[in-house]
Each structure stands twice: as C-alpha cells, then as structure tokens.
Amino acid sequence: MTVPAYRRLSVEQRRSQLIDAALDLFAHRLPEEVSLDGVAAAAGVSRPLVYRYFPGGKQQLYEAALRSAADELERCFAEPQTGPLTERLARALRRYLRFVDEHDTGFMALLQGGSVVETSRTNAIVDEVRRTAADHILVHLEAPEPGARLRLMVRTWITAVEGASLIWLDEGKQPPVEELHGWLLDHFVALLTVTAAGDPETAAAARRALVLERPDGPVAALTQRLLPVVADAAHLALPPESPESPES
Amino acid sequence: MTVPAYRRLSVEQRRSQLIDAALDLFAHRLPEEVSLDGVAAAAGVSRPLVYRYFPGGKQQLYEAALRSAADELERCFAEPQTGPLTERLARALRRYLRFVDEHDTGFMALLQGGSVVETSRTNAIVDEVRRTAADHILVHLEAPEPGARLRLMVRTWITAVEGASLIWLDEGKQPPVEELHGWLLDHFVALLTVTAAGDPETAAAARRALVLERPDGPVAALTQRLLPVVADAAHLALPPESPESPES
Numbered sequence: 001m002t003v004p005a006y007r008r009l010s011v012e013q014r015r016s017q018l019i020d021a022a023l024d025l026f027a028h029r030l031p032e033e034v035s036l037d038g039v040a041a042a043a044g045v046s047r048p049l050v051y052r053y054f055p056g057g058k059q060q061l062y063e064a065a066l067r068s069a070a071d072e073l074e075r076c077f078a079e080p081q082t083g084p085l086t087e088r089l090a091r092a093l094r095r096y097l098r099f100v101d102e103h104d105t106g107f108m109a110l111l112q113g114g115s116v117v118e119t120s121r122t123n124a125i126v127d128e129v130r131r132t133a134a135d136h137i138l139v140h141l142e143a144p145e146p147g148a149r150l151r152l153m154v155r156t157w158i159t160a161v162e163g164a165s166l167i168w169l170d171e172g173k174q175p176p177v178e179e180l181h182g183w184l185l186d187h188f189v190a191l192l193t194v195t196a197a198g199d200p201e202t203a204a205a206a207r208r209a210l211v212l213e214r215p216d217g218p219v220a221a222l223t224q225r226l227l228p229v230v231a232d233a234a235h236l237a238l239p240p241e242s243p244e245s246p247e248s
Numbered sequence: 249m250t251v252p253a254y255r256r257l258s259v260e261q262r263r264s265q266l267i268d269a270a271l272d273l274f275a276h277r278l279p280e281e282v283s284l285d286g287v288a289a290a291a292g293v294s295r296p297l298v299y300r301y302f303p304g305g306k307q308q309l310y311e312a313a314l315r316s317a318a319d320e321l322e323r324c325f326a327e328p329q330t331g332p333l334t335e336r337l338a339r340a341l342r343r344y345l346r347f348v349d350e351h352d353t354g355f356m357a358l359l360q361g362g363s364v365v366e367t368s369r370t371n372a373i374v375d376e377v378r379r380t381a382a383d384h385i386l387v388h389l390e391a392p393e394p395g396a397r398l399r400l401m402v403r404t405w406i407t408a409v410e411g412a413s414l415i416w417l418d419e420g421k422q423p424p425v426e427e428l429h430g431w432l433l434d435h436f437v438a439l440l441t442v443t444a445a446g447d448p449e450t451a452a453a454a455r456r457a458l459v460l461e462r463p464d465g466p467v468a469a470l471t472q473r474l475l476p477v478v479a480d481a482a483h484l485a486l487p488p489e490s491p492e493s494p495e496s
C-alpha cells in the first residue's frame with residue numbers, strides 16, 4: 001500500500017488524527033499488540049512524526065487515546081432532565097453499550113487490570129468516568145448530595161453495569177445487546193426499589209421518579225412481567241387482617 | 249524488642265508462618281509499603297531466612313499470601329444445601345464481609361488495579377475466586393450448567409458485591425456492615441426476581457428457592473418493606489379487567 005504524502009494539517013488536527021488512529025487500534029487489540037509503527041501506518045505518517053507529537057511513545061499515546069475515549073464516554077451520559085427517568089437512563093445506557101461494543105478488546109484490557117499500559121494515571125481516568133456517571137444519575141434522581149445508602153446504590157449499579165459489560169464481552173456478546181440493555185435497566189429499577197424499602201432518602205427519590213413513569217413504559221412492563229414470579233411468594237405475605245405489623 | 253531464637257519448625261510450618269506474617273502485613277498496608285525486612289521482623293526471623301523460603305522475594309511472597317487468602321475466601325462460600333436460599337447466602341455473605349473488613353487495605357489495593365505486585369498470575373487467582381463464588385451460588389440455585397441469562401445474573405451480582413465492598417471501604421465503612429449485608433441480600437433477591445421476569449430458567453430457579461423461604465425470613469421482610477414503595481406505582485398497573493394483556 002502506498003502511503004500518501006503527508007496532508008497539511010494543523011498541530012491540533014495532526015494530534016487528533018494520531019489519537020484517533022491509536023484509539024482505533026487500542027480498541028480492538030491488546031495494548032501489547034499495538035506498536036508505534038502500527039499507529040504511524042494507520043495514520044499514514046512516519047514513525048518519527050508520531051514521536052514528535054508523543055515523545056513518551058506508546059504509553060503517552062495510550063493515555064491520550066484513553067483520555068479521548070473517556071471524554072466520549074462522559075458525553076454518552078448527558079441527558080436533558082425531562083421525561084421519565086427510565087427513558088433518560090435507557091438512552092444513556094444504549095450509548096454506553098454501543099461504546100462497549102465498539103471498543104471491545106480495549107475495554108476489557110483496560111478494566112480487567114494487569115495490562116502493560118496500566119498506571120495510576122489510567123486508573124484515575126477510569127475512576128473519573130465512574131464518578132461522572134454517578135453524578136449524572138444523582139442529578140436525574142434530584143439528589144446531588146446523597147446520603148450513604150443512595151450513593152452506595154448508584155455507585156454499585158454503575159459497577160454492576162461495568163461488570164456485566166465485561167461478562168457480556170467475555171461470553172461472546174451473549175445475550176443479545178438489546179436483552180442486556182433491558183435487563184440492566186430492570187436491574188436499576190429493582191435496586192432503586194429495594195434500596196427505597198430501607199432508606200427514606202432513596203424512597204423519596206424513587207417516588208419522584210415513579211410519578212413520571214408512563215403506563216406503557218419500562219417500569220409498567222417490568223411490573224407486568226413480575227406478577228407471575230411474585231405470585232409464587234404468596235405464602236410469604238402477611239394475612240390481610242394485620243397490615244400494621246411492625247417493620248422487621 | 250528482642251527477637252527470640254528461631255523456634256524449631258518444619259519446612260511446611262515455617263512456610264505457613266511466613267505467609268501468615270506476610271498476609272497480615274499485606275492486608276493492612278499498600279503493597280509498596282511492605283518490605284521483606286518487615287515480614288522477617290513480624291515473623292521473628294532473619295531476612296535471609298525469608299529469602300531461603302521465597303527466593304523470588306516480595307512478589308513471590310505476595311502471590312503466596314494471595315493464594316492463601318483466596319483459599320480462605322473460597323472456604324467462606326461453602327454452605328450445606330439445606331434451608332432457605334437467602335439464609336445460606338446470608339451466612340456466606342457475612343463471612344465474606346468479615347474477610348473484607350479484616351483485609352481492608354490489601355483488598356482495595358488488589359482489586360483497584362495498578363498495584364506494583366499485580367500480574368497476570370494475581371489476576372488469575374482473583375478470577376478463580378469469582379468463578380468459585382458463582383459456581384457455589386449456581387449449585388444452590390440447582391442450576392450448575394446455566395444459560396446465558398442466569399449465568400450473567402449470578403456473575404453480575406458477584407461483581408456488584410465486590411464493587412459495593414470496595415465502595416464501602418472507600419466510604420470509611422459506611423453504612424454499618426449489617427446494613428450493607430442486608431442490602432446486598434435484598435439486591436440478590438431483587439436481581440433474581442427481575443431476571444426471572446424475563447428468563448424461564450431463572451424463573452424456575454426462583455420458584456424452587458421461593459418455596460423454601462420462611463414467613464419470618466428475609467424475603468418476607470423485604471416484601472413487607474416494599475409495599476409502600478410499590479403503592480406509589482399504582483398508576484402503572486393495568487386495570488384488573490385485562491389481566492391477559494400480551495407481554496411487552
């Protein structure tokens with residue numbers, strides 16, 4: 001393949017082009033399989049030119065690519081504060097899962113740890129993405145400064161989404177992404193509900209969210225699908241004549 | 249402090265003693281803060297003796313301590329297959345959280361990644377613990393060879409427990425461990441229930457588990473606490489005259 005003569009690009013454009021080429025390679029290969037020569041070839045430039053922009057070599061290029069991916073991910077989370085909460089969350093989650101699907105190998109290498117390019121800086125970037133995701137959800141729950149239980153709930157669900165995404169990649173992208181998406185949303189509703197059952201702040205947030213839900217929305221659909229499962233628990237319900245039993 | 253003369257120990261006893269001393273140090277300090285001198289002092293032996301047993305130095309000692317901790321953790325998960333599922337899970341989870349509490353700094357350093365002693369071997373040990381935990385739960389669910397949805401559910405809950413434990417340590421062990429324990433159990437019940445709502449295999453497993461639950465057990469208590477939350481969702485229920493509506 002003939003490498004075309006360098007196009008005239010500004011410093012910023014060239015830098016972006018190199019980062020895009022690196023991100024594309026790091027997304028689908030293990031970090032140890034990506035070389036500066038490979039990035040240079042993908043960008044149609046010479047290896048010395050890559051070094052001129054990234055004198056720290058592969059590690060610096062990896063961190064720049066990760067920074068760029070983190071910015072892209074954080075943009076996924078942005079949603080206007082209108083409409084039912086589950087529909088806002090469904091849109092953000094769909095964008096997130098598309099990102100996971102498109103950056104599969106790199107996503108796994110990054111999050112499974114032990115990678116050759118992992119440093120305290122790369123871990124800090126990943127943690128920042130998690131914190132940003134949590135902050136977004138808490139804004140939508142109208143609880144920007146939550147107590148311990150609600151914060152734990154939101155952070156744990158984010159961990160679960162990340163873990164489920166890794167498991168999904170590890171299982172050859174099974175079940176289909178639409179099922180994974182619906183199940184993660186159900187998981188959020190379930191976790192919010194059981195946390196609300198023990199924490200007044202979460203209960204208030206759940207109540208605010210529930211009134212916005214539509215009769216044809218995901219919560220209503222989940223409720224319908226839950227009925228036969230819950231019917232099997234009838235032997236656990238208190239008899240109707242003692243509804244005022246103390247909390248346990 | 250006078251170091252006592254070496255006690256006469258067999259090779260296996262000495263090795264165990266050194267691993268116990270190392271594990272105790274690695275549990276409460278960052279790996280970079282643990283030195284061979286420190287392990288030697290804690291075990292009351294000389295540094296050359298530590299090297300005789302662990303010629304690979306700190307890394308080898310760390311891996312041996314991690315192996316020992318992993319064995320201890322895997323023993324936490326063992327439970328006879330009798331009684332309600334939530335009570336079996338509650339006991340295993342209590343032992344797990346005690347382990348987390350007792351190995352706090354080491355647990356965080358190990359799982360947050362980027363540690364100086366992290367290698368593909370240490371990651372493999374951690375993955376083995378996760379796999380063992382999942383296998384135990386699937387045996388209790390009487391589904392040792394599960395389909396994609398049930399396997400994803402169990403593996404995701406384990407990820408969530410691990411993530412919540414890290415968050416709990418990060419938040420200065422708040423909320424109190426008993427609350428964390430009850431909430432993680434509620435999380436399991438909720439996740440099993442919503443997964444059952446969309447997957448026949450999980451529904452069958454949930455049904456088998458539910459019939460064993462007691463009216464004074466955790467599922468019944470959760471159900472009672474859920475009533476006021478669910479009452480807020482009344483506007484989402486289909487009218488009673490159309491219970492045969494198609495699934496959505």
